[in-house]
Amino acid sequence: MSDTTTSGAATSGATDGVATGASVATVDLDAARAEALAAIAATAPGDADALDALERRYLGRRTSVAARAKEAIKDLPPAARPEAGRALSAFTAEIRAALDARRAGPVPAPVGPPPLDLTAGGHGRRRGHLHLVTQTRRALEDVFCGMGYEVVEGPEVEDDWHNFEALNIPPGHPARAMQDTLYVNLGEPEQVLLRTHTSPVQVRVMQARRPPIYVVVPGRVYRNETLDARHSPVFHQLEGLAVDRHITFGDLAGTIEAFVSAFFGRPVRSRLAPSYFPFTEPSAEFAAECVFCDGAGCRVCSHTGWIELGGCGLVDPNVFAAVGIDPERWSGFAFGFGLERVAMLRHGVEPIKTFFENDLRFLSAY
Ligand code: FA5
Numbered sequence: 001m002s003d004t005t006t007s008g009a010a011t012s013g014a015t016d017g018v019a020t021g022a023s024v025a026t027v028d029l030d031a032a033r034a035e036a037l038a039a040i041a042a043t044a045p046g047d048a049d050a051l052d053a054l055e056r057r058y059l060g061r062r063t064s065v066a067a068r069a070k071e072a073i074k075d076l077p078p079a080a081r082p083e084a085g086r087a088l089s090a091f092t093a094e095i096r097a098a099l100d101a102r103r104a105g106p107v108p109a110p111v112g113p114p115p116l117d118l119t120a121g122g123h124g125r126r127r128g129h130l131h132l133v134t135q136t137r138r139a140l141e142d143v144f145c146g147m148g149y150e151v152v153e154g155p156e157v158e159d160d161w162h163n164f165e166a167l168n169i170p171p172g173h174p175a176r177a178m179q180d181t182l183y184v185n186l187g188e189p190e191q192v193l194l195r196t197h198t199s200p201v202q203v204r205v206m207q208a209r210r211p212p213i214y215v216v217v218p219g220r221v222y223r224n225e226t227l228d229a230r231h232s233p234v235f236h237q238l239e240g241l242a243v244d245r246h247i248t249f250g251d252l253a254g255t256i257e258a259f260v261s262a263f264f265g266r267p268v269r270s271r272l273a274p275s276y277f278p279f280t281e282p283s284a285e286f287a288a289e290c291v292f293c294d295g296a297g298c299r300v301c302s303h304t305g306w307i308e309l310g311g312c313g314l315v316d317p318n319v320f321a322a323v324g325i326d327p328e329r330w331s332g333f334a335f336g337f338g339l340e341r342v343a344m345l346r347h348g349v350e351p352i353k354t355f356f357e358n359d360l361r362f363l364s365a366y
Pocket residue numbers: 196197198199223225230231232233234235237239277280308309310311312313334335336337338339340341352
């Protein structure tokens with residue numbers, strides 16, 4: 001209800017928003033409200049004297065509109081008084097709020113989009129980050145660059161000669177069975193394939209350059225393997241090749257120990273155990289002391305104290321012959337290991353498929 005009709009109240013004229021009747025006085029609160037709000041709006045913001053005068057006129061205790069309406073309510077029949085009281089309260093509250101707002105000063109400009117500040121800095125936009133395998137690869141590249149090696153890359157789709165034959169693995173050699181892969185339908189049948197290791201890049205580098213050669217080759221490789229905790233059909237390797245005068249097995253052992261310690265950030269012992277690769281002679285598997293148990297034996301290292309990382313050896317003279325390097329003048333060593341394996345070891349990640357599942361919890365943890 002917006003009108004209050006009371007009886008018996010005296011009035012002072014239409015400008016007060018008060019109308020008179022013959023025997024009943026009518027205080028027209030609607031008209032008084034409109035008049036008061038217009039008068040408040042016409043007053044300069046912050047003009048305290050003018051606003052005080054308006055407050056006295058509309059809300060004052062003695063002769064204001066509100067005071068007369070209050071008096072008139074007393075003359076109403078009891079049943080009509082509550083409703084008339086609520087209308088008066090609403091009138092009083094609205095006028096007081098308008099007065100207070102006007103006293104507070106100029107109305108601030110409407111809120112819109114903030115002005116464009118070309119000098120403002122950024123606000124920490126969230127960006128992606130490198131995958132753990134890439135981080136591992138880069139960390140190892142740093143280690144080897146510090147030791148004087150150059151990083152080179154080779155094709156993932158390789159020909160049979162570079163992947164097998166030049167590495168002393170002729171057709172029918174048993175080592176081919178251990179590195180079965182996908183063949184690409186290109187050129188002669190079974191001549192183009194997804195490379196099974198990074199070793200063919202050794203061949204490409206030695207074809208293209210003359211010694212001394214110090215390179216590392218990171219990259220993705222493919223094998224027809226069943227996925228298990230530590231084996232994946234697609235994984236990454238890092239290959240190393242050094243060709244120079246008088247390279248010995250001792251240089252290879254020292255290099256492995258140096259890079260393992262640099263990568264793990266503390267002295268970590270490494271171990272070479274006799275093995276066989278057709279393209280190195282002699283050949284070895286190299287392992288690092290388990291960093292989880294410091295060699296004491298635990299679940300991660302299958303209680304051996306060692307974790308196998310890769311293969312290595314001195315470059316076989318047949319490989320030198322295939323690329324036209326004189327094995328009487330030059331000697332070299334090569335090694336290759338799995339990037340996921342060293343990342344698993346360093347960060348305690350298991351199983352290997354964790355690297356490829358794109359689970360955001362894993363991706364954001366590293
Ligand atoms: C080779 O691939 C040789 N080319 C390494 C080499 C280079 C020997 C130079 C001598 C000289 P091997 O198949 O053992 O070797 O693989 C080397 C390493 O790759 C393994 O020790 C392991 O760390 C990793 N690896 C092999 N297969 C897988 C797989 N399916 N999933 C994940 N990592 C693997």
